[in-house]
Amino acid sequence: xxxxxxxxxxxxxxxxxxxxxxxxxxxxxxxxxxxxxxxxxxxxxxxxxxxxxxxxxxxxxxxxxxxxxxxxxxxxxxxxxxxxxxxxxxxxxxxxxxxxxxxxxxxxxxxxxxxxxxxxxxxxxxxxxxxxxxxxxxxxxxxxxxxxxxxxxxxxxxxxxxxxxxxxxxxxxxxxxxxxxxxxxxxxxxxxxxxxxxxxxxxxxxxxxxxxxxxxxxxxxxxxxxxxxxxxxxxxxxxxxxxxxxxxxxxxxxxxxxxxxxxxxxxxxxxxxxxxxxxxxxxxxxxxxxxxxxxxxxxxxxxxxxxxxxxxxx
Numbered sequence: 001x002x003x004x005x006x007x008x009x010x011x012x013x014x015x016x017x018x019x020x021x022x023x024x025x026x027x028x029x030x031x032x033x034x035x036x037x038x039x040x041x042x043x044x045x046x047x048x049x050x051x052x053x054x055x056x057x058x059x060x061x062x063x064x065x066x067x068x069x070x071x072x073x074x075x076x077x078x079x080x081x082x083x084x085x086x087x088x089x090x091x092x093x094x095x096x097x098x099x100x101x102x103x104x105x106x107x108x109x110x111x112x113x114x115x116x117x118x119x120x121x122x123x124x125x126x127x128x129x130x131x132x133x134x135x136x137x138x139x140x141x142x143x144x145x146x147x148x149x150x151x152x153x154x155x156x157x158x159x160x161x162x163x164x165x166x167x168x169x170x171x172x173x174x175x176x177x178x179x180x181x182x183x184x185x186x187x188x189x190x191x192x193x194x195x196x197x198x199x200x201x202x203x204x205x206x207x208x209x210x211x212x213x214x215x216x217x218x219x220x221x222x223x224x225x226x227x228x229x230x231x232x233x234x235x236x237x238x239x240x241x242x243x244x245x246x247x248x249x250x251x252x253x254x255x256x257x258x259x260x261x262x263x264x265x266x267x268x269x270x271x272x273x274x275x276x277x278x279x280x281x282x283x284x285x286x287x288x289x290x291x292x293x294x295x296x297x298x299x300x301x302x303x304x305x306x307x308x309x310x311x312x313x314x
Contacts, residue, residue, distance in 0.1 A: 001052040002259060003129040004039035005122050005150060008107040008139040009057040011067055011089045012036030014246060014284035018096050026093075032284035035070040036090055038135030038164050041249045045256030045275060045287040047076045054079060054129075056121055058139070060108055061086030074287075081121055083114045088139075098244030098280070107139035115142055122150055126157040131259060134173075135164040135252070144168045151176035162263070164255055166190065177213030180263055182255045184220045185312055200305030202227050203234055218258055218269075220251045220276065222312050227303055228269045235266060236303040237273040239294075241280045253279035253287055270295040 016030040035044065043055040059068065059080035064087040068078050085108030093101045110118075126132050132154040134147045143149075147169050154161035155177070162180040163173040166187045174181060174191065189196050192205045206217040206229035216230040225238035257275025261268035274295040278288035 001054060001129050002043075002046055002131045002133060003054045003056060003122070003125050004043045005118075005132065005134040006037035006039030006055065006057045006136055007118065007142055007146060008137045009035070009037035009040050009059075009067060009087055010105070010107070011063055011070075011087065012092065012248065012285045013089065014092045014094060014248065016094050016283070020093060020095055020099075020101060030283070033070070034285045035067050035074075036249075036285055038252050039133055040067075040071070040076075041252035041285060041287055042133055042135060042164075042256045042259070043076050044071070044074050045253050046260060047074055048287055048289045049256070049260050051260055053077070054125065056118070056125065057081065058083045058108070058110060058114060058118055059087060060084060063087040063089060079121055079125070081114065081118045083108055083110055085109060092246065092248045092285070094246045094283075098246065100247045102248065104137075107137070109140035110142055112141075115146070119146075119149065119153070123153045123157070126154045126159045129159050131160050131162060131263075133162045133164070133255070133259070137166070138169055145172045147173040148176040151178045160263075162255065162259065164251070174209060174212065174214050177215075179215040180218065181209070181214055181216075182218045182220065182251065182258070184251055185222070185309065188219055196309055198305060198309055199227060199236065199303050199307045202309075203229065203303060203305060206234070216263065218255070218272065220254050221309070224307070224309070224312055225273050225298075226254060226269065226276070230264075232265060234303045235269055235300055236307075237269045237298050237300045239273050239277040239298045241277050244280050245283050246285070247280050249285040249287065250276045250279040256287070257293070266300050267295075270298040270300060273298045
């Protein structure tokens with residue numbers, strides 16, 4: 001079983017328009033409501049693939065109840081940790097060419113007791129899980145080392161742990177030596193403390209992170225696919241989406257695809273990029289099903305350190 005933790009879940013409303021013109025009135029062509037949050041999305045993709053999973057999340061107000069309702073048809077079991085404030089709602093505006101603008105609420109402010117209850121739930125489940133996946137932003141009130149503390153709890157239980165986060169919470173989690181991290185280019189640059197010009201820079205940072213205790217580094221690179229750096233070496237995988245409809249949740253789908261193939265080696269990297277590619281071809285923050293994913297279309301090569309990152313969307 002793979003247990004995901006999402007400290008700051010959301011209801012994700014996606015609005016499709018022809019084009020965004022600042023200051024103008026826009027008429028939506030389509031509106032879609034999905035359960036959201038990085039760990040929630042990972043659980044959705046895993047459940048669609050038939051992988052046993054469980055999503056742990058704080059839940060408050062009518063919004064929290066609606067989030068659980070939306071997950072039920074997707075066969076995602078949920079452990080809800082009750083909180084007083086309402087679960088947040090996010091909006092993504094997607095233009096006809098796939099350009100996506102996101103408006104994310106900060107989320108509810110959690111009390112110390114609510115944070116403790118979330119940690120207790122995770123610790124109780126960690127010992128029964130193959131992987132613990134802790135993901136996403138932290139709501140107000142959460143200490144910046146929450147992901148790091150969950151990494152420590154998982155390792156104490158003998159469970160492998162993956163982290164998909166950003167900023168100081170990701171940096172602190174890396175210090176706790178997780179088995180896997182999945183930063184995007186901007187998040188890896190934050191860890192590096194400066195811009196990354198080419199894949200050689202990506203390799204340098206990934207090797208440094210591994211030397212400091214991180215087991216495996218999976219870097220999502222948008223249209224350039226992904227780079228995997230592990231004990232077995234470094235690989236670069238690419239694929240081409242037939243149509244970019246929404247980039248929301250693509251990185252979460254990538255992580256799910258990697259975990260689905262045991263998070264090891266070329267097969268896992270192919271699956272990861274196939275899942276990420278499939279996700280950008282789906283509306284809103286829908287997660288790919290097995291019929292959407294084509295790992296045979298993914299190309300895997302040794303990493304060419306000279307490939308430029310100029311123009312790659314973070």
